[in-house]
Amino acid sequence: xxxxxxxxxxxxxxxxxxxxxxxxxxxxxxxxxxxxxxxxxxxxxxxxxxxxxxxxxxxxxxxxxxxxxxxxxxxxxxxxxxxxxxxxxxxxxxxxxxxxxxxxxxxxxxxxxxxxxxxxxxxxxxxxxxxxxxxxxxxxxxxx
Amino acid sequence: xxxxxxxxxxxxxxxxxxxxxxxxxxxxxxxxxxxxxxxxxxxxxxxxxxxxxxxxxxxxxxxxxxxxxxxxxxxxxxxxxxxxxxxxxxxxxxxxxxxxxxxxxxxxxxxxxxxxxxxxxxxxxxxxxxxxxxxxxxxxxxxx
Amino acid sequence: xxxxxxxxxxxxxxxxxxxxxxxxxxxxxxxxxxxxxxxxxxxxxxxxxxxxxxxxxxxxxxxxxxxxxxxxxxxxxxxxxxxxxxxxxxxxxxxxxxxxxxxxxxxxxxxxxxxxxxxxxxxxxxxxxxxxxxxxxxxxxxxx
Amino acid sequence: xxxxxxxxxxxxxxxxxxxxxxxxxxxxxxxxxxxxxxxxxxxxxxxxxxxxxxxxxxxxxxxxxxxxxxxxxxxxxxxxxxxxxxxxxxxxxxxxxxxxxxxxxxxxxxxxxxxxxxxxxxxxxxxxxxxxxxxxxxxxxxxx
Numbered sequence: 001x002x003x004x005x006x007x008x009x010x011x012x013x014x015x016x017x018x019x020x021x022x023x024x025x026x027x028x029x030x031x032x033x034x035x036x037x038x039x040x041x042x043x044x045x046x047x048x049x050x051x052x053x054x055x056x057x058x059x060x061x062x063x064x065x066x067x068x069x070x071x072x073x074x075x076x077x078x079x080x081x082x083x084x085x086x087x088x089x090x091x092x093x094x095x096x097x098x099x100x101x102x103x104x105x106x107x108x109x110x111x112x113x114x115x116x117x118x119x120x121x122x123x124x125x126x127x128x129x130x131x132x133x134x135x136x137x138x139x140x141x142x143x144x
Numbered sequence: 145x146x147x148x149x150x151x152x153x154x155x156x157x158x159x160x161x162x163x164x165x166x167x168x169x170x171x172x173x174x175x176x177x178x179x180x181x182x183x184x185x186x187x188x189x190x191x192x193x194x195x196x197x198x199x200x201x202x203x204x205x206x207x208x209x210x211x212x213x214x215x216x217x218x219x220x221x222x223x224x225x226x227x228x229x230x231x232x233x234x235x236x237x238x239x240x241x242x243x244x245x246x247x248x249x250x251x252x253x254x255x256x257x258x259x260x261x262x263x264x265x266x267x268x269x270x271x272x273x274x275x276x277x278x279x280x281x282x283x284x285x286x287x288x
Numbered sequence: 289x290x291x292x293x294x295x296x297x298x299x300x301x302x303x304x305x306x307x308x309x310x311x312x313x314x315x316x317x318x319x320x321x322x323x324x325x326x327x328x329x330x331x332x333x334x335x336x337x338x339x340x341x342x343x344x345x346x347x348x349x350x351x352x353x354x355x356x357x358x359x360x361x362x363x364x365x366x367x368x369x370x371x372x373x374x375x376x377x378x379x380x381x382x383x384x385x386x387x388x389x390x391x392x393x394x395x396x397x398x399x400x401x402x403x404x405x406x407x408x409x410x411x412x413x414x415x416x417x418x419x420x421x422x423x424x425x426x427x428x429x430x431x432x
Numbered sequence: 433x434x435x436x437x438x439x440x441x442x443x444x445x446x447x448x449x450x451x452x453x454x455x456x457x458x459x460x461x462x463x464x465x466x467x468x469x470x471x472x473x474x475x476x477x478x479x480x481x482x483x484x485x486x487x488x489x490x491x492x493x494x495x496x497x498x499x500x501x502x503x504x505x506x507x508x509x510x511x512x513x514x515x516x517x518x519x520x521x522x523x524x525x526x527x528x529x530x531x532x533x534x535x536x537x538x539x540x541x542x543x544x545x546x547x548x549x550x551x552x553x554x555x556x557x558x559x560x561x562x563x564x565x566x567x568x569x570x571x572x573x574x575x576x
Contacts, residue, residue, distance in 0.1 A: 011467060013310055013460040017303035017358040023201040024171035024301060028445040031168075035443060035503075045503035057167040060206040067200070067261065070305040071467075071477035117211065155323060157316040157454055161447035161502040168445060172301040179299060179359075189359035214449040215323075215333035311489040312463075315456035345455040348494040355488070355549065405499065 003077035003093070004037035010072045020067035026094065026104050027060065033078035034090045034108070041129050051123045055088065055110040062106040066096075073097040080134040085121050087111050088130070147221035147237070148181035154216045164211035170238065170248050171204065177222030178234045178252070185273050195267045199232065199254035206250040210240075217241040224278040229265050231255050232274070291365035291381070292325035298360045308355035314382065314392050315348065321366035322378045322396070329417050339411045343376065343398035350394040354384075361385040368422040373409050375399050376418070435509035435525070436469035442504045452499035458526065458536050459492065465510035466522045466540070473561050483555045487520065487542035494538040498528075505529040512566035517553050519543050520562070 008029055016022040038044065048054075068074055074094055081089040087110060094104040112122045121127075152173055160166040182188065192198075212218055218238055225233040231254060238248040256266045265271075296317055304310040326332065336342075356362055362382055369377040375398060382392040400410045409415075440461055448454040470476065480486075500506055506526055513521040519542060526536040544554045553559075 009464070009467075011460065011463050012304040012306065013312060013463055015305035016300040017305070017307050018198060018200060018300065019305050019307075020200070022301055023204060024168050024175075027168035027171065028443065031443050031445055032441070035441075054162060056162060056164070056208070056211070058208055060167060060204070060208075062204040064200070064202055064204075153320070153323075155316065155319050156448040156450065157319055157456060159449035160444040161449070161451050162444065163449050163451075166445055172299065175299050175301055176297070179297075306486060306488060308488070311492060312456050312459035315459065319456075342450060344450060344452070344496070344499070346496055348455060348492070348496075350492040352488070352490055352492075 003079040004033065004040055006033050006036055006076045006078070008032075008074045008076055008094075010068055010070055010074065012070060015070050020069055023062070023064060026062065026064075026106065029076055029094070030078070030090070030092045030106055030108060033076045033092055037078045037080070037090070038130075041133055043126055043129055048126070051126070052115050053120065053123055053126070054113050054115070054117075056113060056117070057108050058087070058111045059109040060106070062104065064104050066101060066103045068094070068096075068103050074103065075099055080130060081107060083122075083127070083130055083134065083136050085127075086119050088122065147223035148177065148184055150177050150180055150220045150222065152176075152218045152220055152238075154212055154214055154218065156214060159214050164213055167206070167208060170206065170208075170250065173220055173238070174222070174234070174236045174250055174252060177220045177236055181222045181224070181234070182274075185277055187270055187273055192270070195270070196259050197264065197267055197270070198257050198259070198261075200257060200261070201252050202231070202255045203253040204250070206248065208248050210245060210247045212238070212240075212247050218247065219243055224274060225251060227266075227271070227274055227278065227280050229271075230263050232266065291367035292321065292328055294321050294324055294364045294366070296320075296362045296364055296382075298356055298358055298362065300358060303358050308357055311350070311352060314350065314352075314394065317364055317382070318366070318378070318380045318394055318396060321364045321380055325366045325368070325378070326418075329421055331414055331417055336414070339414070340403050341408065341411055341414070342401050342403070342405075344401060344405070345396050346375070346399045347397040348394070350392065352392050354389060354391045356382070356384075356391050362391070363387055368418060369395060371410075371415070371418050371422065371424050373415075374407050376410065435511040436465065436472055438465050438468055438508045438510065440464075440506045440508055440526075442500055442502055442506065444502060447502050452501055455494070455496060458494065458496075458538065461508055461526070462510070462522070462524045462538055462540060465508045465524055469510045469512070469522070470562075473565055475558055475561055480558070483558070484547050485552065485555055485558070486545050486547070486549075488545060488549070489540050490519070490543045491541040492538070494536065496536050498533060498535045500526070500528075500535050506535070507531055512562060513539060515554075515559070515562055515566065515568050517559075518551050520554065 014021050014025045077093045081091040089109045092106040158165050158169045221237045225235040233253045236250040258264050302309050302313045365381045369379040377397045380394040446453050446457045509525045513523040521541045524538040546552050
């Protein structure tokens with residue numbers, strides 16, 4: 001129910017000549033956020049690989065509210081937004097170190113696919129583990 | 145009125161272990177798309193720098209319809225979606241080489257800011273050049 | 289015999305908060321340089337894929353002499369440095385727009401491998417095409 | 433004297449369509465390695481910023497021995513290789529999770545510069561802190 005929290009330290013590689021984090025670089029952090037959230041539920045790649053299931057990004061949105069800068073320590077909160085039979089969506093809120101201000105909000109929608117990219121049902125063992133902890137999402141978690 | 149077209153060749157750096165272009169890497173191509181569209185209107189960085197105006201990304205959305213793969217030749221069409229006093233939005237459609245299928249659609253919203261990140265009006269010389277060619281956007285261009 | 293020339297426009301994605309191109313981002317341009325050099329010899333991925341041969345980077349070196357900056361137009365010259373039975377090396381010189389100053393020099397060594405990463409001989413059809421145009425490298429080309 | 437150890441989890445963003453980590457992506461990890469080593473000595477950006485000193489990369493070399501793959505947990509060991517009056521070099525060894533095999537070795541040389549990129553002496557407060565812990569490098573640490 002609680003969002004998964006991940007600390008992130010901004011390095012030069014993440015920034016651009018405007019002196020702020022380049023907008024596309026937040027998107028990689030979202031990947032780490034959802035992967036570690038899943039791992040915290042016992043769903044890591046070593047579980048998914050034999051099931052031949054993948055979760056490519058189908059939709060992405062991002063709202064940049066305040067800039068992050070070089071060497072900032074940030075906190076990324078990730079939570080399951082909505083769990084369906086063949087898809088899952090995540091929401092992301094990136095905070096400053098003190099968790100007082102949201103810098104960036106984002107969301108991603110993922111279809112579950114087989115190795116050839118065909119949409120399949122989320123394998124039961126994965127679906128149930130997410131549902132157990134996060135419910136079906138939507139109303140399961142609120143920023144407040 | 146016509147969208148700006150940019151050819152893109154996919155390199156290994158753009159792809160991931162799923163064998164497809166990593167979702168965040170399309171976002172960089174959008175930057176090149178809008179920058180070259182602007183340059184085609186006579187608005188390059190050498191024009192903007194003395195005006196001290198910047199167009200950081202405020203919102204981003206992306207819809208991934210079909211995967212692009214290593215060594216694919218792609219065509220990115222960029223157009224001005226909406227021109228306002230202090231903001232501009234762009235739309236992007238990424239096609240396969242034959243321009244028969246849309247692989248990815250995206251859009252970005254940009255506030256116009258000064259060097260310190262404060263929102264300012266788009267300088268008249270820039271605003272008028274975009275308006276002249278693209279109108280105020282919205283109904284100015286249709287994919288059809 | 290002549291190096292392959294590639295124009296590169298620096299975008300924000302390439303730069304960092306020091307206001308210059310981030311050192312690791314030149315490395316991607318090297319990939320484009322050697323891929324397009326090979327394509328100019330008639331060796332593209334569509335040729336290599338049925339032969340199941342790959343050229344992963346085995347060694348890399350880079351010397352940063354002068355910084356490149358946002359919106360700079362750069363010229364990357366790539367040439368075959370040395371062609372062996374199971375490996376090939378390339379050299380890279382990145383120039384400013386006027387080709388007066390070298391900003392970055394680099395080199396990469398590539399083993400030829402099969403799909404499983406085992407070192408194999410470079411397929412004859414590829415080896416001969418490179419040799420025909422570039423010799424065995426080394427003394428075949430000089431910056432002067 | 434001991435190298436600084438940093439755990440790294442490989443995400444899709446780091447990999448390419450060969451199914452391995454893309455060679456340029458290791459270079460960003462080196463940045464994190466040396467930044468965190470410096471932070472462990474009490475030298476963080478908040479110390480360096482008022483001193484107006486920067487350490488841009490002047491030379492880089494990298495030797496790729498074995499591939500890293502998606503979701504691998506890696507250990508990066510970073511150490512000060514050589515400390516001079518106006519430059520510092522670092523060495524990097526990237527290990528597998530069990531620290532049994534070296535996957536990648538690298539090194540970077542950094543000039544110390546002022547805000548305009550002119551080479552300056554490393555400020556005494558920084559130089560002495562590195563020297564105290566790491567000596568002048570070179571013979572201070574051995575992989576064994």
